[in-house]
Amino acid sequence: MTDTPEGREVRPLRLLVVDDHEVVRQGLVALLDRRDRFQVVAEAGTVEEALEASRRFQPDLVVMDVRLPDGSGIEACREIRAESPATRVVMLTSYPDEEAVLSAIIAGASGYLLKQIRARDLVAALESVGRGESLLDPAVTEKVLERVRRIASGTYQDELAQLTAQEQRILMLVAEGKTNKEIAQEVFLSDKTVKNYVSSILSKLNLERRAQAAAFVARHRPPIPEY
Numbered sequence: 390m391t392d393t394p395e396g397r398e399v400r401p402l403r404l405l406v407v408d409d410h411e412v413v414r415q416g417l418v419a420l421l422d423r424r425d426r427f428q429v430v431a432e433a434g435t436v437e438e439a440l441e442a443s444r445r446f447q448p449d450l451v452v453m454d455v456r457l458p459d460g461s462g463i464e465a466c467r468e469i470r471a472e473s474p475a476t477r478v479v480m481l482t483s484y485p486d487e488e489a490v491l492s493a494i495i496a497g498a499s500g501y502l503l504k505q506i507r508a509r510d511l512v513a514a515l516e517s518v519g520r521g522e523s524l525l526d527p528a529v530t531e532k533v534l535e536r537v538r539r540i541a542s543g544t545y546q547d548e549l550a551q552l553t554a555q556e557q558r559i560l561m562l563v564a565e566g567k568t569n570k571e572i573a574q575e576v577f578l579s580d581k582t583v584k585n586y587v588s589s590i591l592s593k594l595n596l597e598r599r600a601q602a603a604a605f606v607a608r609h610r611p612p613i614p615e616y
Contacts, residue, residue: 402519405448406437406540407465408481409458417452417481420508426516436460443469448476449521453498455482455489461600464493470497477518481511485529488595493602500524517612551593559586563599568584 402607408414414432431442431569436459445484453462464558466478470570479500480493488507490501501519502511514524555576562572573583589600596607 399426401426402447402449402515403428403430404515405430405442405446406432406441407434407451407457408454410436410454411454413454419451419514421515424512426512426519434458436462436465439465440468443473443476447473450515451476451478452481452515453478454481455484455486455493459600460529463496463604464499464600465490466493466498467604470563478513485526487529488601489495489593490525490529492601495516495604495607501529502526504527508593552590556590556593559583560590560602561606563587563590564588564602566603 390528404421406414406417406421406429407503408417412432414434418429418432430446430448433439433442434457436457439451439453439457439462442448451466453466455462457465462480462482466480469476469478477499478497479502480489480498481502481504482489483504485503493501500514500523502524505528506514506526517524537583559572561574567575569580569583569587571577572587573580574582578586580588591597591599596602596605
């Protein structure tokens with residue numbers, strides 16, 4: 390416990406640290422666990438481990454890498470927030486990716502920081518999130534604000550406009566979590582043709598993984614083309 394200026398004891402923030410690189414993860418644990426304000430209760434290197442640890446330890450705050458070997462940290466954030474709304478998640482990544490920032494915000498993340506951040510600034514940022522604040526790394530803030538300004542002014546071109554009606558329909562099915570085989574059965578195409586469609590869709594939308602499709606669709610929510 391730590392004391393406030395008023396003399397009240399404050400329970401340390403219980404942290405879950407998620408990163409697939411062991412050296413990075415252990416470095417974060419060593420940095421944060423020695424602070425009176427934090428208590429690292431668990432660490433994880435995959436999405437599956439992160440979800441299991443979150444359910445088991447019910448942390449106050451999760452420090453989450455965006456790219457994990459078995460999926461996206463953003464999707465893990467979404468699941469953790471759905472199961473434990475009181476748990477806050479801060480994305481920590483090496484990439485100032487505008488798309489990932491927006492996806493993280495939609496998934497319920499309270500912060501998006503770059504790994505280049507100085508140790509004392511990371512500590513201050515996590516303390517801020519622990520107090521209920523939200524924050525973005527300065528390196529990504531301007532990009533996101535510019536995109537929001539374009540949307541508000543009507544000059545932002547909807548990325549879906551570059552997809553055909555068939556591609557939009559397949560995107561919706563991908564976002565629902567359907568496999569290529571299931572999609573093929575629904576749209577009466579071969580598995581190989583659907584695979585080619587999915588690759589083209591991800592390329593056009595600048596998405597790396599099909600798991601990101603759900604976040605993309607959540608932002609745009611276009612109507613499903615009628616046939």
